[in-house]
Amino acid sequence: xxxxxxxxxxxxxxxxxxxxxxxxxxxxxxxxxxxxxxxxxxxxxxxxxxxxxxxxxxxxxxxxxxxxxxxxxxxxxxxxxxxxxxxxxxxxxxxxxxxxxxxxxxxxxxxxxxxxxxxxxxxxxxxxxxxxxxxxxxxxxxxxxxxxxxxxxxxxxxxxxxxxxxxxxxxxxxxxxxxxxxxxxxxxxxxxxxxxxxxxxxxxxxxxxxxxxxxxxxxxxxxxxxxxxxxxxxxxxxxxxxxxxxxxxxxxxxxxxxxxxxxxxxxxxxxxxxxxxxxxx
Numbered sequence: 001x002x003x004x005x006x007x008x009x010x011x012x013x014x015x016x017x018x019x020x021x022x023x024x025x026x027x028x029x030x031x032x033x034x035x036x037x038x039x040x041x042x043x044x045x046x047x048x049x050x051x052x053x054x055x056x057x058x059x060x061x062x063x064x065x066x067x068x069x070x071x072x073x074x075x076x077x078x079x080x081x082x083x084x085x086x087x088x089x090x091x092x093x094x095x096x097x098x099x100x101x102x103x104x105x106x107x108x109x110x111x112x113x114x115x116x117x118x119x120x121x122x123x124x125x126x127x128x129x130x131x132x133x134x135x136x137x138x139x140x141x142x143x144x145x146x147x148x149x150x151x152x153x154x155x156x157x158x159x160x161x162x163x164x165x166x167x168x169x170x171x172x173x174x175x176x177x178x179x180x181x182x183x184x185x186x187x188x189x190x191x192x193x194x195x196x197x198x199x200x201x202x203x204x205x206x207x208x209x210x211x212x213x214x215x216x217x218x219x220x221x222x223x224x225x226x227x228x229x230x231x232x233x234x235x236x237x238x239x240x241x242x243x244x245x246x247x248x249x250x251x252x253x254x255x256x257x258x259x260x261x262x263x264x265x266x267x268x269x270x271x272x273x274x275x276x277x278x279x280x281x
Contacts, residue, residue: 004035005028005034005035005036005126005127006038006054006056006057007035007055007056007057007126008037008038008039008040008057008058008059009037009040009059010041010045010046010060010061010064010072011061011090012041012042017039020059021039023115027123028126033127035126042068043064043067043068043071043075044067044072046072046076047067047072050076050085051081054081056085056086056125056126057085057125057126058076058085058086059090060087060089061089061090062093062099063091069091070099073087073103073105074103077104078198080144083148083152084148086126087104088105088108088118088122088125089107090108091108092111101160106125106156107121109121143190143201143203144200145203146202146203146204149200149210153200153212154212154257157214161248162248166214166215167216167218167220168212168215168216168256169212169213169217169218169220169221169246170211170212170213170245170246170256170259171212171213171224171243172204172209172210172245172264173193173211173225173228173244173264174242174243174264174267175208175232175241176238177237177239178236178237188235188237192228192231193209193228196214199214218245218275221245222280225243225275228241228243229243240271242267243264243273244266244267245276246263246276247275247276262277263276266279
């Protein structure tokens with residue numbers, strides 16, 4: 001028997017929900033593709049149901065009363081419980097495509113949709129993606145796991161940044177506490193790195209953390225790094241902090257991670273904050 005996947009259908013039109021339910025029931029519920037379905041009339045109801053039983057995939061209409069799909073998508077994406085949940089936006093207007101993606105959706109389908117095509121996308125989202133929620137916890141002690149970051153966050157954010165010509169920066173920070181047993185140090189680091197709900201904090205390795213800054217230029221990322229270093233320097237619980245920064249626009253290799261790791265190595269060697277492999281002061 002396969003693991004049962006949960007699909008949440010969110011649409012204020014009963015006929016649309018019934019069409020999707022019939023299609024999903026015909027397509028799945030086989031030995032290795034078990035699917036349970038729940039329904040919501042609007043975004044607010046969807047969030048309430050999702051909190052009771054987190055779905056693996058959400059089909060989210062955009063235009064609904066009480067709370068529209070875009071707002072619901074943003075709220076879900078800001079909640080760590082739904083980091084691995086796939087969201088497919090259903091929209092009547094192609095102009096809403098970018099808004100849906102920027103709200104955190106993984107995919108979009110234009111209404112009236114072809115049910116066969118939509119079912120293929122549902123199958124891909126449910127059964128052909130890496131089972132991140134099984135391989136590694138999405139979040140551990142308040143930090144996004146490195147595996148989850150690579151599997152569901154990095155490529156999506158890079159593609160979105162390139163598509164909409166938005167800046168994107170990645171900070172790698174080596175922050176070593178003087179006392180490894182000090183439980184306050186982890187809370188301090190989380191509070192230190194938390195900037196905006198759209199930013200991702202990743203547990204990169206031993207005493208090493210990553211901060212993915214969406215829509216953030218290289219100059220702004222450098223200011224964030226300086227602020228973090230200044231706060232750590234003023235704390236008696238930590239040694240000196242090393243920071244390597246990569247910016248998607250300026251990266252030499254077009255590989256954000258490689259550039260950030262090279263920058264961090266240079267920062268460790270020199271003690272300077274390093275942006276795209278060059279020291280900044």
